[in-house]
Amino acid sequence: MIDSHVHTTFSPDGLTSMEEILVRARALGMQYIAFTEHLDLDYMFYQNQEQKLNIARYAGRALKLREQYKEFEIAIGVEFGFCEHNKAEAKKILASYPFDVIINSVHMSEGKDAFGGEMFKDRTRREIFSTYLDDVLKSITSDIPYDIVGHFGYISRYAPFSDKIIQYGEFPAKVDAILQAIIDRNVSLEINAASHGSGSLTLPDINIINRFYSLGGMNITYGSDAHSAKSLCRNYREVMDLIRSVGYEYLTVYSGRKPVKVKI
Numbered sequence: 693m694i695d696s697h698v699h700t701t702f703s704p705d706g707l708t709s710m711e712e713i714l715v716r717a718r719a720l721g722m723q724y725i726a727f728t729e730h731l732d733l734d735y736m737f738y739q740n741q742e743q744k745l746n747i748a749r750y751a752g753r754a755l756k757l758r759e760q761y762k763e764f765e766i767a768i769g770v771e772f773g774f775c776e777h778n779k780a781e782a783k784k785i786l787a788s789y790p791f792d793v794i795i796n797s798v799h800m801s802e803g804k805d806a807f808g809g810e811m812f813k814d815r816t817r818r819e820i821f822s823t824y825l826d827d828v829l830k831s832i833t834s835d836i837p838y839d840i841v842g843h844f845g846y847i848s849r850y851a852p853f854s855d856k857i858i859q860y861g862e863f864p865a866k867v868d869a870i871l872q873a874i875i876d877r878n879v880s881l882e883i884n885a886a887s888h889g890s891g892s893l894t895l896p897d898i899n900i901i902n903r904f905y906s907l908g909g910m911n912i913t914y915g916s917d918a919h920s921a922k923s924l925c926r927n928y929r930e931v932m933d934l935i936r937s938v939g940y941e942y943l944t945v946y947s948g949r950k951p952v953k954v955k956i
């Protein structure tokens with residue numbers, strides 16, 4: 693088993709330590725795990741400075757634990773919360789350590805967080821989804837260094853609508869622009885298993901994964917987005933069955949920011 697998106701207590705919302713996660717990874721007989729701690733420059737950092745990711749401490753701990761868990765690969769990564777106005781600072785931080793993998797994720801839209809519902813006030817479903825898709829395209833085509841587009845469809849986790857899922861048919865041009873940009877940039881689309889009541893097994897939903905495949909998108913990663921040991925590799929078998937049903941035979945993993953294909 694492989695998991696390319698995992699948080700520990702080095703993230704402000706992580707619930708279990710790196711050690712606890714690795715004990716669980718060993719019990720599951722995993723092949724590869726990527727720690728991808730939050731690197732959000734726009735809100736969490738500035739609200740509470742002591743929650744700021746200490747990259748030296750984080751990487752130091754992971755490197756030490758690598759010595760004790762040699763039977764599987766441990767990648768040291770970050771999940772960058774994309775935000776346009778601090779790209780220069782972000783680039784500096786992302787270049788300050790030789791990360792194995794960088795996830796580029798959109799958590800905010802027009803300065804508002806989907807988590808907590810602020811984003812959804814006084815706007816229609818169509819307006820919100822449309823703005824979100826524009827933000828995702830901006831993040832993908834920005835000059836931030838990254839390897840994986842994280843949880844495309846994230847706002848479906850928190851959207852207060854009966855139909856929370858973004859359907860390809862509703863926004864074909866915008867979704868195609870995003871998927872084509874992922875292909876052109878030769879980065880990976882994450883299949884995120886933390887769909888949290890969105891009504892879909894994964895984010896993005898299968899209707900968009902199918903479209904990515906038909907456009908020729910070959911690079912996908914699996915991410916549980918676990919914030920605790922028990923969520924590691926969540927719904928792994930079901931997600932593998934789903935992506936196999938689309939036609940995929942390989943997952944991509946990153947080591948030293950180089951992609952490697954692993955048979956599912």
Ligand SMILES: [Zn+2]
Nearest residue numbers: 771797842843
């Ligand atoms: Zn995220």
Ligand SMILES: [Zn+2]
Nearest residue numbers: 697699771917
């Ligand atoms: Zn995450």
